[in-house]
Amino acid sequence: xxxxxxxxxxxxxxxxxxxxxxxxxxxxxxxxxxxxxxxxxxxxxxxxxxxxxxxxxxxxxxxxxxxxxxxxxxxxxxxxxxxxxxxxxxxxxxxxxxxxxxxxxxxxxxxxxxxxxxxxxxxxxxxxxxxxxxxxxxxxxxxxxxxxxxxxxxxxxxxxxxxxxxxxxxxxxxxxxxxxxxxxxxxxxxxxxxxxxxxxxxxxxxxxxxxxxxxxxxxxxxxxxxxxxxxxxxxxxxxxxxxxxxxxxxxxxxxxxxxxxxxxxxxxxxxxxxxxxxxxxxxxxxxxxxxxxxxxxxxxxxxxxxxxxxxxxxxxxxxxxxxxxxxxxxxxxxxxxxxx
Amino acid sequence: xxxxxxxxxxxxxxxxxxxxxxxxxxxxxxxxxxxxxxxxxxxxxxxxxxxxxxxxxxxxxxxxxxxxxxxxxxxxxxxxxxxxxxxxxxxxxxxxxxxxxxxxxxxxxxxxxxxxxxxxxxxxxxxxxxxxxxxxxxxxxxxxxxxxxxxxxxxxxxxxxxxxxxxxxxxxxxxxxxxxxxxxxxxxxxxxxxxxxxxxxxxxxxxxxxxxxxxxxxxxxxxxxxxxxxxxxxxxxxxxxxxxxxxxxxxxxxxxxxxxxxxxxxxxxxxxxxxxxxxxxxxxxxxxxxxxxxxxxxxxxxxxxxxxxxxxxxxxxxxxxxxxxxxxxxxxxxxxxxxxxxxxxxxxxxxxxxxxxxxxxxxxxxxxxxxxxxx
Numbered sequence: 001x002x003x004x005x006x007x008x009x010x011x012x013x014x015x016x017x018x019x020x021x022x023x024x025x026x027x028x029x030x031x032x033x034x035x036x037x038x039x040x041x042x043x044x045x046x047x048x049x050x051x052x053x054x055x056x057x058x059x060x061x062x063x064x065x066x067x068x069x070x071x072x073x074x075x076x077x078x079x080x081x082x083x084x085x086x087x088x089x090x091x092x093x094x095x096x097x098x099x100x101x102x103x104x105x106x107x108x109x110x111x112x113x114x115x116x117x118x119x120x121x122x123x124x125x126x127x128x129x130x131x132x133x134x135x136x137x138x139x140x141x142x143x144x145x146x147x148x149x150x151x152x153x154x155x156x157x158x159x160x161x162x163x164x165x166x167x168x169x170x171x172x173x174x175x176x177x178x179x180x181x182x183x184x185x186x187x188x189x190x191x192x193x194x195x196x197x198x199x200x201x202x203x204x205x206x207x208x209x210x211x212x213x214x215x216x217x218x219x220x221x222x223x224x225x226x227x228x229x230x231x232x233x234x235x236x237x238x239x240x241x242x243x244x245x246x247x248x249x250x251x252x253x254x255x256x257x258x259x260x261x262x263x264x265x266x267x268x269x270x271x272x273x274x275x276x277x278x279x280x281x282x283x284x285x286x287x288x289x290x291x292x293x294x295x296x297x298x299x300x301x302x303x304x305x306x307x308x309x310x311x312x313x314x315x316x317x318x319x320x321x322x323x324x325x326x327x328x329x330x331x332x333x334x335x336x337x338x339x340x
Numbered sequence: 341x342x343x344x345x346x347x348x349x350x351x352x353x354x355x356x357x358x359x360x361x362x363x364x365x366x367x368x369x370x371x372x373x374x375x376x377x378x379x380x381x382x383x384x385x386x387x388x389x390x391x392x393x394x395x396x397x398x399x400x401x402x403x404x405x406x407x408x409x410x411x412x413x414x415x416x417x418x419x420x421x422x423x424x425x426x427x428x429x430x431x432x433x434x435x436x437x438x439x440x441x442x443x444x445x446x447x448x449x450x451x452x453x454x455x456x457x458x459x460x461x462x463x464x465x466x467x468x469x470x471x472x473x474x475x476x477x478x479x480x481x482x483x484x485x486x487x488x489x490x491x492x493x494x495x496x497x498x499x500x501x502x503x504x505x506x507x508x509x510x511x512x513x514x515x516x517x518x519x520x521x522x523x524x525x526x527x528x529x530x531x532x533x534x535x536x537x538x539x540x541x542x543x544x545x546x547x548x549x550x551x552x553x554x555x556x557x558x559x560x561x562x563x564x565x566x567x568x569x570x571x572x573x574x575x576x577x578x579x580x581x582x583x584x585x586x587x588x589x590x591x592x593x594x595x596x597x598x599x600x601x602x603x604x605x606x607x608x609x610x611x612x613x614x615x616x617x618x619x620x621x622x623x624x625x626x627x628x629x630x631x632x633x634x635x636x637x638x639x640x641x642x643x644x645x646x647x648x649x650x651x652x653x654x655x656x657x658x659x660x661x662x663x664x665x666x667x668x669x670x671x672x673x674x675x676x677x678x679x680x681x682x683x684x685x686x687x688x689x690x691x692x693x694x695x696x697x698x699x700x701x702x703x704x705x706x707x708x709x710x711x712x713x714x715x
Contacts, residue, residue, distance in 0.1 A: 045672075050672065082660055084656060087560075317674070
């Protein structure tokens with residue numbers, strides 16, 4: 001009896017110990033490792049790709065770089081782990097990555113049932129349709145009986161089924177795995193319609209031989225708020241990721257760019273800029289970082305608008321408009337809580 | 341007597357002039373007639389094939405070589421310079437395709453590993469190699485040398501396995517799988533035939549399990565499920581997990597191939613070995629296995645080729661083999677839409693590797709051919 005009690009006590013102690021190691025701050029682990037483990041996609045035009053030098057670039061890795069810059073002061077202190085649509089959540093849940101910045105849609109079940117925490121939205125997307133202009137289709141509701149190229153294992157697949165069922169029309173799914181595969185199939189005419197997030201459609205359309213021969217349907221059939229996410233249970237770490245993203249958004253709102261951030265950091269007339277950049281108060285200490293954390297993120301990576309224009313904006317081949325991703329002051333949805 | 345019939349007799353024996361065979365009964369013409377135009381059906385097939393080749397080959401050559409662009413900085417530049425393949429993309433990304441994300445200043449280590457690999461392979465593949473015995477020791481040590489070179493440590497800067505990618509990753513997975521699955525497979529095959537029930541059940545269970553599930557499932561187990569089983573917080577290198585799964589998977593197949601060879605050995609061979617007083621391992625090593633393995637060569641190489649090509653499946657769990665690197669590169673908006681070039685290039689690499697494996701297996705079969713084959 002004594003032995004059993006002893007074993008039970010040891011087991012209990014061990015489990016508490018184990019639980020303790022899980023609870024130990026991700027920030028401490030990241031600091032101890034010397035780099036941020038960031039989960040990204042295996043390649044989405046503009047959002048994540050390797051450049052000619054072999055470095056990860058794009059709208060999503062920029063979030064990782066900003067966090068690394070805030071924590072370490074070195075935007076290259078990131079260890080990228082490529083995740084597919086199927087492995088991304090386990091990679092995060094198991095601790096293989098500390099943050100997932102991988103055009104992942106924020107949904108109820110992912111946030112709750114999968115025990116993940118979405119910390120914000122860095123791109124408001126929505127699912128659209130692209131069809132060859134010569135088909136003469138004006139609305140997605142005219143697509144009865146069409147064959148549709150659709151990426152498997154994504155929310156788009158479910159949205160598509162919902163949309164066609166609601167409108168009482170039928171379709172034939174052509175399941176594909178990657179964006180590039182979809183493009184090839186679509187060009188070869190194996191499907192009449194390609195559906196994915198509107199940003200992806202725009203990127204794909206820009207790479208076609210004759211972009212004007214393809215039309216995006218006016219319907220946007222879903223809400224796809226894409227954003228970075230972390231594990232449940234470590235709110236301190238979630239705060240760091242959330243407020244790094246907010247810092248980039250706020251910086252754009254306040255006109256702080258990577259070019260003028262040095263000058264502004266010496267002090268301005270706007271107290272919020274001062275608080276953001278650390279020349280007034282000490283917001284960094286509240287999240288376990290130093291005063292200059294946001295300054296570093298903006299200096300090394302840029303504000304939200306700069307990152308947007310660099311990778312997916314109008315000047316790039318992707319050519320996306322700001323649209324609903326503009327600041328709230330410009331009629332968009334980007335609205336960061338104040339730095340106070 | 342009229343002279344007309346007996347004229348040939350005038351030749352000195354052995355000095356007959358050789359008359360030429362009738363036209364069309366020799367050389368190229370004969371071959372063409374016999375092989376290409378021997379029957380109406382064959383004529384139709386030949387003409388159809390010639391037409392097919394005429395339709396396919398010129399555009400292909402145009403696309404591959406004549407219209408192709410070898411030097412360009414982006415896809416748009418390529419399109420301006422020529423209508424064919426944009427090899428400039430592959431050229432710009434060759435380093436990534438070969439080394440993945442291996443640090444540029446450390447790439448010499450990968451190169452050195454490739455060279456040493458070739459050196460280690462030579463004495464294994466070529467029996468007449470001078471000083472073969474000494475070099476075989478080197479071959480035995482090679483996996484450890486390669487591990488040290490690629491991973492670093494002991495004086496070299498250490499490189500994490502998540503930097504591995506491209507052809508290098510394919511080679512690492514393929515070669516490790518091949519090297520470790522063969523001995524393991526042989527042991528499993530012997531174990532499956534063992535007289536000891538426990539060992540036989542264990543081996544049979546192992547083989548049937550690994551043969552009964554798809555490799556992709558095992559890879560998912562390696563990449564995601566293991567994380568749930570292991571205590572939280574432990575990280576266990578993903579590449580190592582994949583290597584273990586690939587090795588076990590192909591060992592199960594090798595075991596079955598070798599078992600086929602073992603069963604083809606007549607019982608008399610076992611009995612003869614017993615009569616000579618040889619112990620189990622000695623008789624296996626000297627008598628049974630050499631014969632069994634010889635028979636199994638085509639099957640073993642077949643499994644290896646399959647394994648080598650299956651390495652591309654790792655892209656599903658987020659490891660960047662050449663296909664993964666290709667996908668990541670194609671997402672660069674500068675180069676988007678050049679997937680054909682990427683796939684042709686990768687196909688060429690795999691073809692060269694697999695074709696040489698298959699040729700070597702044929703050479704080996706011929707060399708070990710001892711006249712027992714039915715021909």
